[in-house]
Amino acid sequence: MRGVVSKVMGLYYTVYHDSTYTNCVLRGKLRQKFESEDEKFSNPVAVGDEVEITVDDSTGVIEEIVPRKNYFSRKEKGKHRKIDIIAANCDCVVVMQSFALPKLNLRFADRIAVRCGQQHIPLILCVNKQDLALEKDIEYLREYYKNTDISIIITSAKTGYNVDELKNMLYNKTSVFIGYSGVGKTSILNAMYPHLHLRVSDVSLSTGKGRHTTTNVSMIIVEEHTRIIDTPGLREFGIMDIEPHLVSKYFYEFEKYASWCAFKPCTHDHEPDCEVKRLVQKGVIHEERYISYINILNSLKDYYATMYS
Ligand SMILES: Nc1nc2c(ncn2[C@@H]2O[C@H](COP(=O)(O)OP(=O)(O)OP(=O)(O)O)[C@@H](O)[C@H]2O)c(=O)[nH]1
Ligand SMILES: [Mg+2]
Ligand SMILES: [Zn+2]
DSSP: EEHHHHHHTTTTEEETTTTTEEEEEOOOHHHHHHHHHTOBBOSSOOOOOOEEEEEEETEEEEEOOOOOOOEEEBBBBSSTTTTEEEEEEEEEEEEESSSSTTTHHHHHHHHHHHHHHHHTTOOEEEEGGGOOOOOHHHHHHHTTTTTSEEEEEOOOOTTTTTTHHHHHHHHTTEEEEEEOOOOOOOHHHHHHHHGGGGOOOOOOOTTTOOOOOOOEEEEEETTTTTTEEEEOOSSSSOBSOOGGGGGGGHHHHHHGGGGGSSSSSOOOOSOOOOOHHHHHHHSOOHHHHHHHHHHHHHHHHHHHHTTTO
């Protein structure tokens, strides 16, 4: 039978198939394959994976993992760190932030955008807690992302602002929600689909941080073809498996103008006669977005230098 993995708990996998959920384990030979040293992924099966299972009484066995159309992953620093697949087969990534508690961090969103670019997954930036936003915060957000390919939606789970719009954007798709703890990922899911009654909790007033209320990645089948993957708040998001000279490809508006740079390829850093730097000066590209790019570029350069020295 064909199903989709909706949850992973240690060695156990919940698989959704034929309108029901079955607890499964992984066939030994699949597990062995993934325990080898040169395996590049840390986890053999991820939420969103399509699998072939056999069911005997009430427990199932995953016999086969269907080749993924894509996967959303992270890779932190460390020579022996493997790639963690957060979710497989996604139609869309929703990176969620909030205007306050915790405050906006667009550099984090930029890293997610690089990953989505590399995996060809469309990205939506959802900025929640509009009820706490100042007019200038909204302006800044719009300015920062002008001329990019990132869709932005501003919401409030509290007042319901743009909740239906977001719901429409996600209809008939598998979307993965990513963001810091406390931005309101689960609250917005509850606002879109009130019948879910998912658990949320207050952001700590002393630190402004969330409490990591959601503790596991899990897929919620909202309707047969509308599926949401809720994830626990991420503190960091590594893209250490992307080579430094490739990063600008995933800054859409940089790539668009790169053919006017004197050097090809150009990393828009030290090279003279660089169109991207000219556009930053003219205000076509936001200076902070450029700094965010340089920040990513330098962190990858440093990392690759220590890896191969
Ligand atoms: N003012 C305001 N508060 C909100 C809004 N959305 C969520 N909150 C509050 O923010 C807090 C955290 O919400 P959660 O939905 O648990 O956040 P989360 O992103 O799922 O957090 P983790 O599961 O820890 O990753 C709760 O106290 C919510 O009531 C909003 O639009 N406006
Ligand atoms: Mg949550
Ligand atoms: Zn350039």
